[in-house]
Amino acid sequence: MSGIIVIGAGHAGVNAAACLRKLDAEVSITLLSAERQLPYHRPPLSKKAVFDANLPIEMLQANGFYEKANIDLRLNCTVAAINPIDKSVTLANGDQLHYQQLIIATGTRLRSLPIPGGESAMGVYTYADIESLGPKLLAAEKVAIIGGGFIGCEVAAGALKLGKQVSLLITGPRALRRAVAPVLGEKVTSLHRQNGMHVHTGCKVHSIKADGVETDQGFVEADLVITGIGADANLDLAQAAGLETHQGILVDSHGKTSDEHIYAIGDVAEFPYGEGMQRLESIQNATDQSALVAANIIATRNGESSNAYQPTPWFWSDQGDLKLQMAGLGSLNLEHRELPGGTDTSMTVVHLKDEQMVAVDTLNTPGHHLAARKLLEMRKPITWAMIEDCDFDLKKLFKQLR
């Protein structure tokens, strides 16, 4: 009897399998992972693990969980093809597995740097990456990081804390240009500089040599070069199977792809959000979308109706002593207003559209972040005037409205 196959054992894939088992004790669940380790948490890799000589790995589930839950977890197992017509997947070893429902959770892969020497730069995505990068990072004296997004900033700040001489090379005018409001990106950039990081903004990278990076601002010495220039969805299997894709695998609000027996979740899925389509790389998205799709699949199997995905996105980034937390989906195109009460190392910025709160970015201000998450989850209009009336205290506003 064929059941449900999940391709990919990252955060979304593992959570989907666990949720499926909670909802249905009988259904056959097969979880396919191309990696050799038991499934693990990815965020700590760039936030802590790579800076620790022990290279700690944090498992998503205990060793015995999969067996106990009767989930057929196959490690080192690469999928060669999805065959929607006979509802099967072909493994790299030639085996064929049949499904009634398939969940694609293939995540993303790091972009490579298309410049001479680019292949020598190391990225941080899998545990295998930090196994090879970690010891080099500890041994290095001068480290150059290319890319000023979350991963680049996290690795740069962590390397700085280790006492390395750190150069952060950013194409844009500041760190986190697309991730947070400009005023916060500027602040983070200047805080990293105050801590002794060499942040090169507006910097175009020409080539990577054995002893550093050639840029339009001159040669940056480094005995280790790390990239954090983003990731692209792993679409190959879906595209070869004829599924509709764009930046990600296109799904409807219930998580279903253009094939009614195939779902996509997590970083790889592009879903309806607001007036458009959205792909999100986050733990919140992986957790919530996988739980919803698991419930929808079981509901469909039982002839019941399924539910739509209506997330309140949130993100976080740990950069040395800076903790950034974002609630809602901000945008450079929105209006940004800073709340009074910030300090040298803390800040709260509200993203507004027509005077209404759309998202909130915080630096070292966890109370505001959690309140913003709660306020956005209410799905009621929150105006700047309401925030002002509460003395710019988002917690107070939440407690009033709750």
Add this chain to the structure above:
Amino acid sequence: MTQVTFTQQDGAQVTVEANNGEHLMKLALDNGVVGITGACGGSCMCATCHVTIDELNGSLAGPGEMEAEILDMEVDDPQETSRLCCQVFVSDDIDSINVTVMEG
């Protein structure tokens, strides 16, 4: 070594010996304690590793700002002894610690 006992919502207990520096969420996950999800991987960003501390033989620092905020905002019915167990680290100062796993 510190002896850590988790009491699950179903009453079942899991007791493990822990090394210095380990946090309780990792211990719970590694030992299959039911009810601890640890969705954020121990980054103090969610509330899926909520426990109450029932018995402590030794000394333990209280919650930090982020943890206190999460307990205040994310936990439905926080207790005096509520903690996020990803922020509770085993040390030489603790001989044994007993916690109850809370929902959500």
